[in-house]
Amino acid sequence: MSTPIGSDVxxxxxxxxxxxxxxxxxxxxxxxxxxxxxVVSAIARGQVRSMDIDAxxxxxxxxxxxxxxxxxxxxxxxxxxxxxxxxxxxxxxxxRGQIIGLVVAETPExxxxxxxxxxxxxxxxxxxxxxxxxxxxxxxQAPQPGGPPSNPTVLAPGVSSIDAALRASAVVVDTTxxxxxxxxxxxxxxxxxxxxxxxxLTVYSGCQIPPLFAVMVAARAGVPPERVRVISTFVxxxxxxxxxxxxxxxxxxxxARELGRPVRITLTREQSMILGGHRSMITQRVRLGxxxxxxxxxxxxxxxxxxxxxxxxxxxxxxDTTTALYRTRNLAIDQRLIPMDTPSTRAMxxxxxxxxxxxxETAMDELAVALDVDPLELRLRNDATTVPSTGQEWTSRxxxxxxxxxxxxxxxxxxxxVPGARVEGEWQIGAxxxxxxxxxxxxxxxxxxxxxxxxxxxxxxxxxxLGTGTYTMVSIVASDALGVPIERVTAxxxxxxxxxxxxxxxxxxxxxxAPSIQSAAQALISALTDLAVQTVGSPFHGxxxxxxxxxxxxxxxxxxxxxxxxxxxxxxxxxVEVVTPPAAPHDQSLAAHGFGAHFCEVRVNRYTGEIRVNRYTxxxxxxxxxxxxxxxxxxRRRHRLGHRRGAPGEQPARGERALRRREPRRLxxxxxxRHPTDRRVVARLHRHRVQLGGSPRxxxxxxxxxxxxxxxxxxxxxxxxxxxxxxxxxxADRLTGTHGRRERDHRPAGLPxxxxxxxxxxxxxxxxxxxxxxxxxxxx
Numbered sequence: 059m060s061t062p063i064g065s066d067v068x069x070x071x072x073x074x075x076x077x078x079x080x081x082x083x084x085x086x087x088x089x090x091x092x093x094x095x096x097v098v099s100a101i102a103r104g105q106v107r108s109m110d111i112d113a114x115x116x117x118x119x120x121x122x123x124x125x126x127x128x129x130x131x132x133x134x135x136x137x138x139x140x141x142x143x144x145x146x147x148x149x150x151x152x153x154r155g156q157i158i159g160l161v162v163a164e165t166p167e168x169x170x171x172x173x174x175x176x177x178x179x180x181x182x183x184x185x186x187x188x189x190x191x192x193x194x195x196x197x198x199q200a201p202q203p204g205g206p207p208s209n210p211t212v213l214a215p216g217v218s219s220i221d222a223a224l225r226a227s228a229v230v231v232d233t234t235x236x237x238x239x240x241x242x243x244x245x246x247x248x249x250x251x252x253x254x255x256x257x258x259l260t261v262y263s264g265c266q267i268p269p270l271f272a273v274m275v276a277a278r279a280g281v282p283p284e285r286v287r288v289i290s291t292f293v294x295x296x297x298x299x300x301x302x303x304x305x306x307x308x309x310x311x312x313x314a315r316e317l318g319r320p321v322r323i324t325l326t327r328e329q330s331m332i333l334g335g336h337r338s339m340i341t342q343r344v345r346l347g348x349x350x351x352x353x354x355x356x357x358x359x360x361x362x363x364x365x366x367x368x369x370x371x372x373x374x375x376x377x378d379t380t381t382a383l384y385r386t387r388n389l390a391i392d393q394r395l396i397p398m399d400t401p402s403t404r405a406m407x408x409x410x411x412x413x414x415x416x417x418x419e420t421a422m423d424e425l426a427v428a429l430d431v432d433p434l435e436l437r438l439r440n441d442a443t444t445v446p447s448t449g450q451e452w453t454s455r456x457x458x459x460x461x462x463x464x465x466x467x468x469x470x471x472x473x474x475x476v477p478g479a480r481v482e483g484e485w486q487i488g489a490x491x492x493x494x495x496x497x498x499x500x501x502x503x504x505x506x507x508x509x510x511x512x513x514x515x516x517x518x519x520x521x522x523x524l525g526t527g528t529y530t531m532v533s534i535v536a537s538d539a540l541g542v543p544i545e546r547v548t549a550x551x552x553x554x555x556x557x558x559x560x561x562x563x564x565x566x567x568x569x570x571x572a573p574s575i576q577s578a579a580q581a582l583i584s585a586l587t588d589l590a591v592q593t594v595g596s597p598f599h600g601x602x603x604x605x606x607x608x609x610x611x612x613x614x615x616x617x618x619x620x621x622x623x624x625x626x627x628x629x630x631x632x633x634v635e636v637v638t639p640p641a642a643p644h645d646q647s648l649a650a651h652g653f654g655a656h657f658c659e660v661r662v663n664r665y666t667g668e669i670r671v672n673r674y675t676x677x678x679x680x681x682x683x684x685x686x687x688x689x690x691x692x693x694r695r696r697h698r699l700g701h702r703r704g705a706p707g708e709q710p711a712r713g714e715r716a717l718r719r720r721e722p723r724r725l726x727x728x729x730x731x732r733h734p735t736d737r738r739v740v741a742r743l744h745r746h747r748v749q750l751g752g753s754p755r756x757x758x759x760x761x762x763x764x765x766x767x768x769x770x771x772x773x774x775x776x777x778x779x780x781x782x783x784x785x786x787x788x789x790a791d792r793l794t795g796t797h798g799r800r801e802r803d804h805r806p807a808g809l810p811x812x813x814x815x816x817x818x819x820x821x822x823x824x825x826x827x828x829x830x831x832x833x834x835x836x837x838x
Contacts, residue, residue, distance in 0.1 A: 132146065
């Protein structure tokens with residue numbers, strides 16, 4: 059059997075999702091469920107003086123109305139695990155949108171309508187909502203007790219301060235950037251369904267770490283953690299905002315216990331934005347001092363970030379960016395938090411790295427302009443071979459190689475480096491580049507793996523699928539490790555009652571789960587071999603286990619062969635099972651980060667300021683084989699979004715990325731007839747893109763308007779000539795970006811069939827993502 063890694067594998071949960079059979083939080087059927095709707099504050103800070111709930115109580119279907127004057131009993135969350143306040147336990151208002159009431163009714167519509175009838179009066183107080191008014195703030199604490207400090211200062215011998223180092227530099231740039239708050243707002247709104255049975259609580263809620271979610275709900279409901287089970291089989295997006303158990307989960311749990319019926323609470327979109335955490339607003343100042351040759355002499359990174367008075371996530375923008383990317387003789391980090399009366403802040407999609415890298419890379423570009431040095435060359439001259447803030451060595455760092463390969467692929471040397479010099483119609487076109495860095499977190503993870511007498515392989519872990527394809531990834535790795543068809547592999551995920559698995563945070567899940575599954579597979583083969591030689595009636599009874607081999611779901615020895623289902627049947631066992639122990643953490647004396655380089659060409663409208671992306675190339679240091687168990691179809695989906703993956707030498711030429719080669723049809727007289735799509739592509743290659751009338755979305759809207767106007771005039775309008783239907787094989791190739799080539803095997807050379815490789819290959823090339831032009835994919 060060929061390995062499914064790199065093969066054309068459909069997502070195992072795809073049919074469930076497209077048919078609506080995948081069950082998200084609000085989809086789990088629950089008998090006699092009540093529905094809750096929260097009431098939120100209309101002021102940012104103060105006290106609730108009174109609440110009028112009479113109209114809500116009298117509304118149809120209302121079962122209960124809870125307020126600070128008639129509260130549900132809740133308890134604080136464990137320190138460091140979510141918000142520091144407990145809703146409905148006092149009359150204090152800490153931020154606008156805080157929960158001050160809960161209406162429970164027979165239907166969600168009745169609960170919503172009754173909640174709108176609740177009115178409140180307040181004693182309002184001034185709210186702290188400005189970063190500048192809260193300066194200087196308080197210094198950020200270390201992310202982990204005993205870990206590296208949040209605000210390190212490293213000075214060369216004889217240098218008294220970072221300001222002195224900057225004054226001694228030949229060239230200094232001083233950059234300040236400010237970023238506003240950002241909300242997660244995933245596809246699935248926040249919600250919880252709570253069901254009590256015999257003093258045990260079952261919670262259905264989309265979350266990123268079900269075991270942690272269970273502990274938090276148990277603490278806030280005042281019950282032992284072992285009595286709480288969290289089921290999160292499908293999650294409609296996470297981004298960090300679904301790690302903690304927010305207040306709606308605790309309210310649903312205690313309301314269900316008090317009312318003796320299941321309670322389901324689903325927040326509205328607006329409520330989800332407020333009550334589900336957000337990325338802090340932040341202002342950053344980066345000062346760079348360099349010698350005339352571009353060598354960095356001093357780096358100072360100061361930040362002031364919003365920190366909600368109700369707690370949760372402190373933003374440390376420089377922690378994993380400025381302290382890791384560039385070599386310098388003098389480094390000073392000053393990260394501060396500003397207490398503010400705002401909703402809870404929360405980790406959000408590269409929580410520190412995204413804002414920190416934006417500030418640092420902006421300053422590096424400005425330094426390149428001040429020095430009249432190529433921005434790429436400036437970064438190469440200051441590539442850090444050790445961690446600048448600690449002197450640690452890296453587990454691996456191939457950033458310089460990513461720079462060089464990306465520049466070659468993108469055509470960086472051919473660009474016009476003069477800002478504003480390239481103009482096409484009303485568009486100014488320019489190119490830029492930046493470094494990429496993200497810490498490689500690793501935590502212990504365990505999985506349970508079973509071989510069943512039905513011939514089925516079951517892999518179980520509490521890790522949820524946020525929509526990133528975890529079900530498919532687990533099935534691919536297990537199929538490859540055991541040599542069985544992927545159709546015979548079942549992944550059980552998203553249940554706190556299952557083994558720990560891996561947290562679905564920090565890009566960790568695949569890197570932790572895949573090696574754990576491979577270890578479990580080896581242990582399972584050993585257990586099956588022992589069973590084969592110990593079972594009376596087995597064709598291998600009494601033999602030396604060393605003489606037995608396992609291949610593609612079978613135990614073999616000489617002419618004898620038996621499937622694991624046959625052996626389990628002879629042994630009269632329903633299954634053989636192993637649970638992997640947690641893996642040992644990596645060497646803490648080494649620093650582990652992933653690195654890469656981005657190259658981008660954009661155009662800006664001179665009159666409207668509209669920005670569009672023309673081309674984008676990213677190159678990353680390749681992970682180990684075990685951390686990349688992607689099949690071809692997930693990769694092709696990325697192709698449709700504009701990404702192309704391959705090794706150097708395999709990328710098509712720039713013209714080939716834009717134009718799918720086809721054999722033209724011949725018309726009488728020898729003239730060529732091309733498909734309408736080819737004519738359109740050629741036009742895009744040789745005419746100003748502005749003449750095409752905007753992005754694919756705007757063109758589709760224009761076509762709809764044209765057809766509507768045609769119908770109004772009583773004319774029969776024809777549809778705009780478009781590409782061939784997706785089922786056409788050549789069109790499918792164009793959509794996926796394969797350009798008629800077979801998917802190559804990315805496995806390192808020298809590995810036996812079925813061996814995915816468990817370590818990095820010293821000769822492997824970096825992973826390259828080369829987005830194609832608009833001609834080959836739909837870029838907005």
